[in-house]
Amino acid sequence: MLALLYNPALMSRAKQGSRDAKQGPGEAKRTSGETTRRVEAVIDPQGVLEGAGVRLRRSIGTREMNYLDPFLLLDDFGSHDPRDYEAGFPMHPHRGIETVTYVLSGAVRHKDTLGNSGSIGAGDIQWMTSGRGILHEEMPQVRPEGIAGFQLWVNLPAKAKMTAPRYQDVRADRIPEYTTPDGARIRVVAGTAGDVRGAVTDIAADPIYLDVLVPPRSVYRGPVERGHTAFAYVFQGSARFPGPGREEVAVPSPRLVVLGDGDEVRVTTADEPARFLLVSGKPLHEPIARYGPFVMNTREEIEQALEDLRRGTFVT
Numbered sequence: 001m002l003a004l005l006y007n008p009a010l011m012s013r014a015k016q017g018s019r020d021a022k023q024g025p026g027e028a029k030r031t032s033g034e035t036t037r038r039v040e041a042v043i044d045p046q047g048v049l050e051g052a053g054v055r056l057r058r059s060i061g062t063r064e065m066n067y068l069d070p071f072l073l074l075d076d077f078g079s080h081d082p083r084d085y086e087a088g089f090p091m092h093p094h095r096g097i098e099t100v101t102y103v104l105s106g107a108v109r110h111k112d113t114l115g116n117s118g119s120i121g122a123g124d125i126q127w128m129t130s131g132r133g134i135l136h137e138e139m140p141q142v143r144p145e146g147i148a149g150f151q152l153w154v155n156l157p158a159k160a161k162m163t164a165p166r167y168q169d170v171r172a173d174r175i176p177e178y179t180t181p182d183g184a185r186i187r188v189v190a191g192t193a194g195d196v197r198g199a200v201t202d203i204a205a206d207p208i209y210l211d212v213l214v215p216p217r218s219v220y221r222g223p224v225e226r227g228h229t230a231f232a233y234v235f236q237g238s239a240r241f242p243g244p245g246r247e248e249v250a251v252p253s254p255r256l257v258v259l260g261d262g263d264e265v266r267v268t269t270a271d272e273p274a275r276f277l278l279v280s281g282k283p284l285h286e287p288i289a290r291y292g293p294f295v296m297n298t299r300e301e302i303e304q305a306l307e308d309l310r311r312g313t314f315v316t
Contacts, residue, residue: 037230037262038242039249045076045256052087054140055079059233059256061153068229068258069283070205072097072295073153076235076254078104080146088139093314094130095305096161096295098154098203101126101138102189102211106147112136113315116167123172125189127200132162133305133314150233150277152209157284158297160204170199184220187211193222205281212267213275214239220267222278230265230280232257239267239274
């Protein structure tokens with residue numbers, strides 16, 4: 001059972017967001033002069049079973065936290081027990097979204113009906129644009145180190161939902177890293193941080209996707225576009241974020257932190273380090289019709305996707 005640890009009022013907005021995307025959840029009202037993004041909610045991930053039997057921790061894409069426009073799902077996968085992940089995700093369809101798979105340890109083999117195949121390992125990322133339709137499989141490999149990583153689903157705007165599918169596979173050595181003057185280490189997967197441009201480009205939501213490590217008794221400060229949805233997923237250690245007042249909110253791992261509006265994200269640490277994903281993107285403000293791996297704008301478009309599958313015309 002997902003436990004909401006802070007500001008339950010956010011959840012009613014998240015549920016409403018699936019019906020009316022004019023203001024996506026996670027978008028705080030602007031306050032004159034406010035620049036630092038403050039905590040709106042802290043969420044304890046929910047255990048789920050997906051694919052052919054893979055155990056995951058999900059913090060976006062549940063009944064309680066439907067979506068954070070334009071982000072539809074965030075899964076945290078990690079285990080040293082092969083029984084938790086070896087069944088993998090056999091061939092399945094997607095339409096209307098982008099999937100982002102970031103591997104921390106282990107390896108995931110993949111292939112699709114377009115003829116793409118390969119493997120991503122520790123530090124690698126795969127950004128897949130499903131567009132009008134793709135069938136693919138993702139199979140974690142059984143290794144002594146097990147498997148660990150994340151998958152994020154990003155919505156596509158209506159004008160891009162039926163574009164041609166494509167992959168961006170990026171190896172670890174191509175993802176730029178830098179260290180801030182305060183000692184925080186930043187891996188820039190997408191977007192721009194400081195003067196560093198991320199490895200993944202040409203994404204519809206114009207996202208920033210960072211892997212941030214903050215040493216003990218240190219601080220991280222980074223700009224985020226005002227009006228963009230932003231969240232942090234703390235997956236190692238413990239971090240502190242500005243609360244609604246002057247207090248700080250201590251967030252142990254694993255937790256999702258939904259951030260209100262502002263121009264800057266500030267994170268501090270006490271006696272232990274913190275590592276987290278920092279993700280932001282431009283909200284689409286479009287209606288959402290969602291059915292499993294399909295995310296479109298109308299119910300009729302979902303029915304068309306199912307009909308295409310039945311007729312064998314889903315992938316063209």
